[in-house]
Amino acid sequence: MTDAGGTNSIPDYDSVVEGTELPEVRTRVSRADLIRYCGASGDFNVIHWNERSARSVGLPDVIAHGMLTMATAVRIVTDWTGDPSAVAEFAVRFSRPVPVPDDDEGSELVISARVAKKLPDSRVRVDIVARCGPDKVLSMARAVVVLP
């Protein structure tokens, strides 16, 4: 996966304002990235590496693992906090597949997020949007984050 960079500002609870946008995360996911994720995760479902199988079950192409999209999405939060252990809860619905074409570019994931609500006990809820082209590929993507 190509890393388009992130920032490591460490927010603190008192100074965080609802509505604050987190720095965007952009990555590309290629067929090679899917194979690598198959190996690292142990998820070798054929729809993630075999175009013939993917099409035979009605998918448009080989699709990315939902968990790879989820891992990419939560990075917008962990890049923001610096310390990934700040993530207390993280939930997504996989609303649209991320088709990954057999070319050198792959597909681009664009992750945006904002502080939706300040919760008690130094926690904030961050709402995340993950796009692949015009499609929102996650819905109800939310993280609860503990801030210093």
Added chain:
Amino acid sequence: MALDPSFIGRTYPAAEVYEVGREKIREFADAIGDPNPVYRDRDAARTAGHPDVIAPPTFPIILTARMGEQVIFDPALGLDYTKVVHGQQRFVVTRPVRAGDRLTGVLTVDNIQSAAGNDLISTRVDVTTESGEPVVIAYSLLVARGTSVEGRS
């Protein structure tokens, strides 16, 4: 074919302990394209207050999905795995997974239902250390697309 609803409420303990390796964490972090040093460098992890490198928030799916296979590959359930896609996922974290952890857990089938021609199965896995310390709870919804109605493509 509809799934067998008698699976609702069944529990499955982990078949074996999952020992978290430092290089496995690095491999996983590389695969998700995340360069955060706390996944690779013990000193960076210690500076952040952890005893060893920690794993990315979605790392527990490695073992929770493996535990889920006990159910989803059970022929008696009737799930067509070739048509399965991941519908929802949620993690509720007590503490991050870290290198050296010896993890186990219990999978519970929370629900089975049909909706819009799809078969849905919801599971939760309560992941703990071998000594019973809570680590994370993983909730998963798997969807078998178009399997609930015969003949639907």
